[in-house]
Amino acid sequence: MSAPAAAIPSSAAAPAAPPARWRVWLLGAGQRTPVAPAAAAIGPVAVAAAAGMMLALGEGSLWPAALTPPFVLAAHVLVDRVRAFHLPGLIANLLGLAAAALAVTELTSGEIEARLLFGAHLLVYLTWIISLQRKTFKVCWSLVALAVLQVAVASVLTAGVQFGLGLVVFLALTLWALANLSARWPDADRLRASGRTPPRPRTASVVRAGRVGADSVGGSGRTVAAVGAVALAVGLAAFLLMPRMWLSRRPPMDPSRSAGISAAYTGFSGEVRLGALGEILESRELAFEVEVERPRKGLSLETNDVEAVFGAEEPLFRGRALDRYVNGRWSDSLGARTNWEPVPRQPPASATVTAVERYRLRPLGDEVLIHVGAAAAVVFPERLEDRAQRRSLDGLLLRPRSLSNSAEVEYVVFAAEPSPDRTEATRRQGRGRNVRPRRGTRDAPPPPAEVRRAERSGPQTRLRGPFREAYLQRPGDLPAVTAAAEAALAGADADDLNRLRTAERLTSFLRDSGRFGYSLDLSVQDPTIDAVEDFLANKRVGHCEYFATALALMLRDRGIPSRIVTGFKGGDLNGATRRFEVQQRHAHAWVEGYVDGRWTTFDPTPAAARQESVAASGPRFARLAAVVNGVEAVWAEYVVRMSLDRQRTAFGQPLANAWNRFRKAAEGWILGGSDEGGGPRFDGRAGAVAAAVLLALAGLGWAGRGLFARRWRVRRERRARESAVRFWRRFVRLAARRGVVQDRAETPSEFAARATAAWAEWLDGDLAGLPASAAADFYAVRFGAAALPADRVAQLAAALDRLEERSRTRE
DSSP states (O other): OOOOGGOOOTTSSOOOOOOOOOOOTTTTOOOOOOOOOOOHHHHHHHHHHHHHHHHHHTTTTTGGGGGGGHHHHHHHHIIISSSSOOOHHHHHHHHHHHHHHHHHHHHHHGGGGHHHHHHHHHHHHHHHHTTTOOBBBHHHHHHHHHHHHHHHHHHHOOOHHHHHHHHHHHHHHHHHHHHHHTTTOHHHHHHHHHSSOOOOOSSSSSOOTOOOOOOOHHHHHHHHHHHHHHHHHHHHHHHHHSSOOOOOOOOOOOTTTTTTHHHHHHGGGGGETTTTTTHHOOEEEEEEEEEEEEEETTTEETTOOOHHSSSSSSEEEEEEEOEEEEEEEEEOOOOTTSSEEEESSSSOOOOTOEEEEEEEEOHHHHHHHHSOOOEEEEETTTTTTTTOOTTTOOOOEEOOTSSSSSSSSEEEEEEEOOOHHHHHHHHHTTOOOOOOOOOTTTTOOHHHHHHHHHHHHHOOOOOOHHHHHHHOOSSSSHHHHHHHHHHHTTTGGGOOOOOOHHHHHHHHHHSSSSEEEEEEOOOOOOOOOOHHIIIIIIOOEOOOHHHHHHHHHHHHHHOOEEEEEEEEOOOOOOOTTOOEEGGGGGGEEHHOOOOOOTTEEESOOOHHHHHHHHHSSSSSEEEEEEHHHHHHHHHIIIIITTOOOIIIIIIIIHHHHHHHHHHHHHHHHHHHTTTTOOOSOOOHHHHHHHHHHHHHHHHHHHHHHHHHHHHHHHHHHHHHHHHHHHHHHHHHHHHHTTOOOOOTOOOHHHHHHHHHHTTTTTTOOGGGGGHHHHHHHHHHHHHOOOOOOOOHHHHHHHHHHHHHHHHHHHO
């Protein structure tokens, strides 16, 4: 019945030294901690691998963070599973110094981002070194700490929705790893006392300081899930409802920064080389999103299709206008900041607004602002004090100097397009001239051709000498351009060839004659001649830049000033967000010719062939891509750009209004009717808010019920065990009164045997085995994690009562 003495160590016994296999040091210096089993080490290893993937995602580079997952997993197999080798502490220290020296070299670049990445790369190198060491519990905790620091750095480098989803997975994985690690942490006191390796734990809680837990591993998993769900719910509520008081407006760094941006978007810089758009036209990276309203016509993308809102199936989004062509390169000879004026920040009168365009522009590596209509005002919702700039000669819109070219920008363009005749009359009246209306403009409606031309033309302007010469510039002799222009105009009546019809015939020759084809092939057949000459004379296939260049030079050959415009054409309407999404593959170039005092748009690129090419480069699963883009839009709208004003508009005011409606409806319901006398009424929105609140509370209660129920059960079992152990204390007190006092070095079984021998003369009958059975029950409760049944506790109490009564009769 009695337990062996070695099972219950004496409190006075000297602790035995831990075995050699437990003596592992962290980086060669630190407190000795036991080696974690492989089942416990896999959690921190998985957390470190996830952190490396998130850091690589934020940094946008494979070196070095992307190597962390395979490295730490391979190290786990070799060090913790196979136990082939492990890194000694001295070598780990030397490698740590080498890693620090390698990371410090990145500081020589002098860039702010490089300084931040210096610390991130040092964390990666230390993770690699620690993963090669034997996994003590402290090493495991160090891996988790390094992983958290890497994720913190990644949050500064990126703000994409992929990082948000990865962060949720990382938090869940970290919770599981820490719970698993804590569950398998051994009792150091018992290890030192017994000198033996403890068996593999079968419960989620361990014995510490004399307290025993009996929770199952499955229960631990449910606890982790409940705690994680409650933490996410509380964190989400705090994020949405806590006022956003930003200390800085500086946006997160973007992985497509610096030279990578300008290389990807060379079509929107001040200089363009023929063929530069070829790589962009195969990219599905999002360039910008736009929401458009036509207040005069009552049209918007919320309720109408693209063609009804934009007036075309593939709208043109204007970027830059380039005028100088030399050796296959277009450039802006006017300069980025010449002839510019600040754009008004106040929207024009509602009666004159023809369109409201809300853009979210991704980094282009350029200061240009994309737009469709003539900008009468530009507003930056997040920076109301900033003002865009516009070049009066070609309508180029530039972002304020305070906004970085590599930063995402959100702005609203208010377009106002007065009639061309009225604009010209206003301009001339401003010069003090008397203007007589043109024939057919007031007394009779203009012909349909004039209406179509006005839709693709700007207001009348006067092109003065220096600028006219710039738009007529030609790079020497281009025989293929002249020959193509003559072929396009061959057979036409010279009397009917005005400037407009000449431009239209040249455009149709390139687009509709069938002599030229659309292709993204960038090969060159004759590198000794100009690229446009090679296109017209040899290749006869190319993309939009070649067609636009050929038309612009053909117009100049006929004395018509021209310029090419780079921007975007077309896009995809996201059915979930109702935003028009334009990707890099929609990049386009077209021509503007100065005809009859107006800049008129001409697009010589074969439309059908271009549409097929754009569609072929699109995503295979369009619906899935639309859903992903919708999730990214929601993430950007309500997470990345969440400001105090937007928070108040999106959550605060609607919740306040819904609460007021709910309160009034509840008062009317309680009072039994409404003011109209129509019986109790309940507002639908208020009811929805109330239902959502109740469901959220119910969900939190369901998620937390396991946690609180377990805590209550554990507390109740602990109290039951404490009450059950009281019988042994009572037995010890009874023995002391009879002269049998327990020594400090005496185990309960030894004390029970001595008490039985001392009371042998009067301890008979059913009380003869009481000391031994009490000691056995004490072992089971105190060290065996057992809970005595209530009837057994009652039997022991009754036996102790009889023992106390008999001892009194003996006195």
